[in-house]
Amino acid sequence: MQLSETISTGFLFLAPWLVFFPVIGLLINLIFGGRMSEKAIGWVASAASGAAFVVSVLLAYSVSAAHGEVLRWTLAPWMHVGDLAIDWTFRADSLSTTMMLVVSGVGTLIHIYAIGYMHEDVRFKSDLGRYRRFFVFLNLFIAMMMILVSGDSYMMLFVGWEGVGLCSFLLIGFWYDMDTLGRPSWANSNAAKKAFITNRIGDFGFLLAGFLMFWKLGSFQFDSVFEAAAEVAHNEPWVIVAITLFMLIGVAGKSAQIPLYVWLPDAMAGPTPVSALIHAATMVTAGVYLVTRSSELYTLVPQAQYIVAMVGAATALFAATIAVGQYDIKKVLAYSTISQLGFMVAAVGMGAYVAGMFHLVTHAFFKALLFLSAGSVILGLERGHHHLAHHGGHGGGHHEEVFDPGDMRNMGGLRKTMPVTFWLYMIGTLALAGIFPFAGFWSKDEILLDASLHYPTVYILLSIAAFFTAFYMGRQIWMVFFGEARHDAAAHAEESKPIITAPLMVLAALSILGGALNLPFEGFHNLGHWLEYTLHEVEALPLNLQVAGISTALALTAIVVSWLIYGRKPLTKGQPDPLKKPLGLIFTGMENKWFVDEGYWAVFVNRYVDISRFLADYVDWRFWHDFVHDKVIAGTYNWLSTIALNDYADQKVINWFFDGWGRATQWLSATTRKVQNGFVRSYALSIMLGVVVILGYLLLKP
């Protein structure tokens, strides 16, 4: 019995090491990192993440060996209060191991990339000390993300959820004392705060969902919740609707959906590996994971599903339009990420969980690839810029101007100077645009196919979004890699080292082949069958040539259109975007993110600032400080001490008493001194009188 159990749970006992390995890496770098070389620090962190990947593989193998049974490993009890019982229980099933593999796999590649990237980044920003801190944060992130995906209860998931939010905050504000161009400013810290606060709003929704869940369903543990949900959904359907919609607020925060997506573009203030790992591949997909994990709740309430799907689809289209008007290479990718997250959320909202997870996985590959390649491009321009600064002489004060290595208007022609990066970027772009046979084609098509069958509105929105996706990626390619260099730095850009390009090649391979995970042919629904263990009732759809054809046609059209606008006649130095004139106000809107940030400022943030100012200025400063403290407390104290106690009690009473004592002594001594007059005879008389008195007393006493 004991033996057979050991066999059936396989490598499950390793589950806590998903978290322990990154924490060990973190501790080593934290404690000994000061005496280690940069290479050692980077490789320790990468090894820690790699070890977590190995554990993930072993866990996935165990799940597969157990035929998809849910495996649990309780590490320690956490909270046992009344009816509430939460343990640190790790859960390995097909869904969580999928997430683990993505997180630790892509995470490890990005760790390795970061060894090279941060080496240069800390030198461009002239603060070598932060190299170690970066890897400490990155390992902390992996640990937290592992808690998120491996928890067996909503509360443990929430611990990871908050933990990755913290890491996101720390890493967005990594260069906290400068802006993205390295000038002294608080811009990066403000971006970090924005991300954290926006996520707090989402977390608030998650917490409400959690409270409601415990109140009405009596548990946080996944399976108990799902079990209780079926009956509650029958009697009080509003409970499930409320839980799922509150959860959607959390999803909107973490996975950057309307209306809380605004933090993600600003999150690009973090170093590029962070943008790739946290703000594209893993953390932001936590919301999609949450919905998929709660699929049994969402399936019970189609109304909520519809709302989730519409939020996702609207986000997908909205963000895609903004991406068209951006000039920063990372901002384009950020909006693209929001848009792609919209695809995933729409998919899981429609109940197409496999499609959503499939897109999550492929997106992790190609978006990480794109971000890291963008990082390589930025480094290339930085190198070119440095090269010019050191070999200056021509142009004089020309290089004194602030140079933005992320601005696509400064690029152009990088195809020749950075060929490796160019090809990697091309692969990522084709995968994202959904061109056959790259990974993105298969996963996006699956979503579109599901949408076309069940939700026509969503299908139309997503198709338009897909068109824009291909268009803005085409625009980016033409602007960055084709044409002529629009800045001297771009002309002198240098290709990155293999430590940077090698992980990209792995990701590129995955972006090409990732579609094989779940091909829409009989017998190739691997991911679908795998996830079926956890999700049940998975719909395996065959390839629909019509849907696939339309989406491919849209993507190709978009690329051709982008070539007509940006590729045929490349941008020259200082030329405004060719779309600016024909589109007019619309382009201004896209360029300025449809003024959503400004709207939020006007409607929420400024009101909040007003309230804060009122509280600070009037309530705190004028009332509390000036009136209560200064007037009432200090005033009373002053009055008491100077007037009551000093003037009256001390000066008048106590001083008078002791002065009087002194005067009385003086008077007494002055008076009695006269007795001692120096005349012997008067002394004799005194003695005589004394004798008479004593004798008189003795004689006359009764």
Place this chain on the structure above:
Amino acid sequence: MVPVNYYIILSAILFTIGALGVLVRRNPLIMFMSIELMLNSANLAMVAFSSAIKSLSGQIFVFFVIAVAAAEVAVGLALIVQIFKSRHTINVDEMNSLKG
């Protein structure tokens, strides 16, 4: 036998004269004589009582008092001689340098 009252009255009269002498006179020699008078008035009273009650202890006291008085006069006269040497007067009213 003369009654003891008479001795006591004489003793009181002598003591009073002595006391007045100490208080009134300014010459230390006279004052010493007055003191001797007071001592001897007391001696007289003690001798009288001693003979009245047939006990010798009073008379032994008197011997002591006479001896002490002699010693006292010796010291006192020596002091007076020294004071006279330094101040050329022995008027007790002028010797008041210890007044408060």
